[in-house]
Amino acid sequence: MxxxxxxxxxxxxxxxxxxxxxxxxxxxxxxxxxxxxxxxxxxxxxxxxxxxxxxxxxxxxxxxxxxxxxxxxxxxxxxxxxxxxxxxxxxxxxxxxxxxxxxxxxxxxxxxxxxxxxxxxxxxxxxxxxxxxxxxxxxxxxxxxxxxxxxxxxxxxxxxxxxxxxxxxxxxxxxxxxxxxxxxxxxxxxxxxxxxxxxxxxxxxxxxxxxxxxxxxxxxxxxxxxxxxxxxxxxxxxxxxxxxxxxxxxxxxxxxxxxxxxxxxxxxxxxxxxxxxxxxxxxxxxxxxxxxxxxQNWRYWADKQLYKAKEDGNDNVFDDRKRYLKNRAFDIVADQTGKLMDPGVLTIVWARRFAGYKRAELLTRDHKRFEALLNNSKYPVQIIWAGKPYPLDYPAITDFNHLVNISKQYKNVAVCTGYELTLSKRLKQGADIWLNNPRVPREASGTSGMTAAMNGAVNLSTNDGWICEFINNGNNGFVVPPADYMNMHVQEQDEYDLNKLYEILEKEILPLYYDDFDTWRQIVKNGMRDVQVQFDSNxxxxxxxxxxxx
CATH class of the missing domain: 3.40.50.2000 (Glycogen Phosphorylase B;)
Known part of the structure; x- marks a missing residue:
């Protein structure tokens, strides 16, 4: 031409x-x-x-x-x-x-x-x-x-x-x-x-x-x-x-x-x-x-079959589709890491660009609670990390390698490489919880949670960027209650957010997922509904x- x-x-x-x-x-x-x-x-x-x-x-x-x-x-x-x-x-x-x-x-x-x-x-x-x-x-x-x-x-x-x-x-x-x-x-x-x-x-x-x-x-x-x-x-x-x-x-x-x-x-x-x-x-x-x-572009990112099951009100098809999506994602995780995840277990995913303020390893800082979370036989969890640090960002690379070494100690923790568009989509489809914990207010927008919600994942986030316009706590996702961050030292802010994340996981998310799945499913659907128009790039x-x- x-x-x-x-x-x-x-x-x-x-x-x-x-x-x-x-x-x-x-x-x-x-x-x-x-x-x-x-x-x-x-x-x-x-x-x-x-x-x-x-x-x-x-x-x-x-x-x-x-x-x-x-x-x-x-x-x-x-x-x-x-x-x-x-x-x-x-x-x-x-x-x-x-x-x-x-x-x-x-x-x-x-x-x-x-x-x-x-x-x-x-x-x-x-x-x-x-x-x-x-x-x-x-x-x-x-x-x-x-x-x-x-x-x-x-x-x-x-x-x-x-x-x-x-x-x-x-x-x-x-x-x-x-x-x-x-x-x-x-x-x-x-x-x-x-x-x-x-x-x-x-x-x-x-x-x-x-x-x-x-x-x-x-x-x-x-x-x-x-x-x-x-x-x-x-x-x-x-x-x-x-x-x-x-x-x-x-x-x-x-x-x-x-x-x-x-x-x-x-x-x-x-x-x-x-x-x-x-x-x-x-x-x-x-x-x-x-x-x-x-x-983000809904037509490119969203799982259309999951949306159809939601619109048809067919919960059996909805659950079956989400289980299929989890299994497909877990095949990639198993291929990369040798860790075969269970589609019946609550799956937490943290995946995005590695940068210090995004605090990839925040959950691991309280070793006692992290151990308890991973070894909870009543409410089991599995965690997947993925993301690319900038090649010269040595603190971020250290965080990535730290998580890799931690993952070797647990059968229900994995760290994936090659975080690009395809892996991003698959991990969002495999996630029950999309974890996002940047230091407020350093995340200008952050969009990964949008595409996660388009694939049936529930956002658990600090109150930053687009999340402030999206999450209705307990209805379509979960958010750390905002604090007076401007008057907090960085260590105080990190400790506050860490405690709140664990509280939400332990007291709200895990009991809901395992003891009241109908309500959990409704939260998933509410997130899918609320993200579809307002956070579609059209x-x-x-x-x-x-x-x-x-």
Whole structure:
């Protein structure tokens, strides 16, 4: 197909006719396309699926990561081993488009690949790569690994997404009405757009921004002189950059630049929107920050047979389907770990990206209660962990390995590797309890519990992110009662949450599951019902047009 004067290759809905280019560092579209690490990718993947379902005039701009994020393997003792494998995709189309952008004052060739909407039922996705023989070796490696640990390489990746993505849109004459930055990785685009449109006001009219990070320290900042040396500012002199962005010190704050160049931004839950407004209000010249709660694509994630049994009111079929889903998930667990789980036992799953604030190992910190939980013959439980730490996040890797070593002591504890889309879906289908215990308020949204509920798992969570808008305690899930966390030391907060989680498990969840299963089943169904519309990404994609794109 021709990519000159590109337009969406299907008829778009009139109410979604505004042209949008959606920039994201990662997209979790489908298991075979390994260009994502965690929640940001799961969110953008669902967004593209819903944009396709709703027939929105939106295209995605991303990067084709040659080695992906990494492949999670095991050492001989089953601890974490990081493996890098070149990926090959026969379903991506070569657009034939190649162009150059400056990186480190050096022209770098960019090759463009295309994911056709028909391949995985998504909005069109253009993927940029520097892995071409026309580039020198160092330039070729820019697109090797998502979130490369080398600082200069990471800044080069930001330049590629931002400046490269903006230039691609000119190459294909798409001319969007709006440039939507999903996180600030692509904010280098504003310097390209400034040169194109001639003024900050003209860029602001066309730029919107989604922030995902609920604390200022988590927003990336880099040495402004290194950024200049890397050609991040697209040839703009540093004194003009400072004047334009309002950055007076020697750190370039990517999120702050995005908030000053966008005319509107959004946080990714109601709570996160409020946290973001408080966090950034001390800075001059930032745009308004709205709230659009993240969501996941129901059509892709939900088990339709479970929903049909729920709607038909056939509890026997419902229970039989959930048991089948558990058995199918447990086959994977047994294959990986040698632990054969029992579908009749309450199954707790903690699975997501490993990061310190998510506290993967929280339940294990009270050894006496953990032992009692695992050895309870009246109310037996089994626990499964899974998730990928960032390859250079050594405390998170230590947590992962700690859980692996603990699991060796118990027949009813397992730790899985390879946590990507397929394993994620299977573990959600295998879970009775989806455990989520981040430190409040550090989880901007968190979406794994949405897709867990779509597969008949009950959320047990601290009161953070999207959970605040979802859980009706004891009716569709269980939530730790909020405390005055702002006036607690971290250790106090962890101890409070740990005690409450155990109390809820011991006094509410276990007796319900084993002594009053009819009520338990109703809680499962209530969660399935409440998540279906409000936390389907079709609602979210519609709100982006209704709120952010207007």
């Amino acid at each position: 021709s990519f000159e004067n590109y337009s969406i290759p299907y008829e778009t809905e009139e109410r979604y006719s505004k042209k949008v280019a959606y920039f994201s560092m990662e997209f979790a579209i489908h298991q075979p396309l390994k260009i994502y690490s965690g929640g940001l990718g799961f969110l953008s993947g669902s967004h593209l699926r819903s944009a396709y379902e709703l027939r929105q005039n939106l295209i995605g701009i991303g990067i084709l990561w040659k080695e992906g994020y990494y492949d999670q393997a095991r050492n001989a003792d089953q601890t974490l081993n990081v493996v890098w494998i070149n990926k090959i995709y026969n379903f991506l189309e070569d657009t034939g488009i190649m162009f150059q952008i400056p990186i480190h004052d050096h022209p770098v060739w960019v090759k463009v690949w295309y994911l056709n909407p028909k391949t995985f039922n998504t909005a069109p996705l253009f993927l940029l790569s520097t892995d071409v023989p026309e580039n020198d070796y160092v330039s070729q490696t820019i697109t090797n690994r998502l979130y490369d640990g080398n600082l200069a390489t990471k800044i080069a990746q930001f330049i590629l997404l931002g400046i490269g993505g903006a230039k691609l849109l000119d190459e294909i004459n798409f001319n969007p009405d709006l440039y939507h930055l999903n996180e600030a990785h692509g904010v280098s685009s504003v310097f390209y757009l400034f040169k194109k449109f001639g003024s900050k006001e003209e860029v602001q009219k066309r730029l919107v921004f989604t922030t995902h990070t609920p604390e200022e320290a988590g927003n990336e900042k880099h040495d402004i002189f290194l950024c200049e040396k890397m050609s991040y500012f697209y040839g703009m002199p540093l004194n003009e950059v400072r004047e334009l962005t309002g950055m007076t010190d020697d750190l370039f704050n990517h999120s702050l630049a995005a908030l000053r160049f966008a005319h509107l931004a959004n946080g990714v839950s109601q709570l996160h929107g409020e946290v973001s407004r408080q966090m950034w209000k001390k800075y001059e010249g930032i745009c308004e920050i709205k709230s659009i709660t993240n969501a 609602r979210m994609a519609n709100e982006y047009y209704e709120i952010l794109y207007k």
